[in-house]
Amino acid sequence: MKFKRDCSYCSNTGQVASGICLPCSGIGYTTADIFLEFPIFYAYQIFNATDSTEYLALSAANKALYQLVVSQSFVDMTEGKNAKTTLWVLFGEGSNTRDNLITILGV
Numbered sequence: 001m002k003f004k005r006d007c008s009y010c011s012n013t014g015q016v017a018s019g020i021c022l023p024c025s026g027i028g029y030t031t032a033d034i035f036l037e038f039p040i041f042y043a044y045q046i047f048n049a050t051d052s053t054e055y056l057a058l059s060a061a062n063k064a065l066y067q068l069v070v071s072q073s074f075v076d077m078t079e080g081k082n083a084k085t086t087l088w089v090l091f092g093e094g095s096n097t098r099d100n101l102i103t104i105l106g107v
């Protein structure tokens, strides 16, 4: 199902200072289809995969990094991109959170 979403990057104008708004491809709105192509996730999916005990054990600096990741509407979990790299640093191999994220990534 497609549905329109406001583009928060360009305030629905399709343009940003550097030219065409890339998140909406210059059309001024986004659709679920554009943004939910694997491995793009809603932030709530990342939040739901997070083990609260593991989150609480993070340092203040790492909590701030985590909050940057989940404060995005959509989280790009592509290998080598900031979100995944950050989450993998915060939640080490064998942690519940990483295992949950691996499950939603399906890889």
Ligand SMILES: [Zn+2]
Residues within 6 Å of the ligand: 007, 008, 009, 010, 011, 012, 013, 014, 015, 021, 022, 023, 024, 025, 026, 027, 028, 029
């Ligand atoms: Zn836009």
